[in-house]
Amino acid sequence: MLNEKKFYYKFKPLNVWLFLNLCFALFLFHCGWRFPSLLFWWQMRVLIGTCLFSWGLWIYKYLFSHLLAVIDDEKIKIDHCEPLYWTDVDKAEEKFVRCGFRKYPVIVLVPKSGLKYQYNFLQKHNGEFTAFSLPLYPVISRKDAKKLETIVAQKVKLKKLKRSELKF
Secondary structure (H helix, E strand, O other): OOOOEEEEOOOOOOOHHHHHHHHHHHHHHHHHHHOHHHHHOHHHHHHHHHHHHHHHHHHHHHHOOOEEEEEOOOEEEEOOOOOEEHHHEEEEEEEEEEEOOEEEEEEEEEEOOOOOOOOOHHHHOOOOOOOOEEEOOOOOOHHHHHHHHHHHHHHOOEEOOOOOOOOO
């Protein structure tokens, strides 16, 4: 595995979810402090469990590193999918995909026809994102996005968007 490079997601932790978690936790703390008998109610225990679960998910997403891609000379492995060999990629292209009410720039790796590849559930059912999409929007750093672009362009033919269209 010569020349292996790893890229990680970089989520911004200061967001609405953090604010809601803080408000929820402060509300529960205030209620428990002001009315300690509430702690014996099963409904309050459900709310405390829900709050702890939400904090656990927030901590997992924002405080741990999540692997985006591992790229070496022979192949690319996106997220937790099977590796895709560069020889099996026909071309790559930058395009915008819709997610909710926004459009996001991605690099799409287009495999050669007749490729025998074991797709996972998310690759089969991923909306406008194709099975082999690399994000160029703010879930990764700009520096990593440029490195990804450069590496993909070195490995396969890359059809780029105009720089004015590609903002984040």
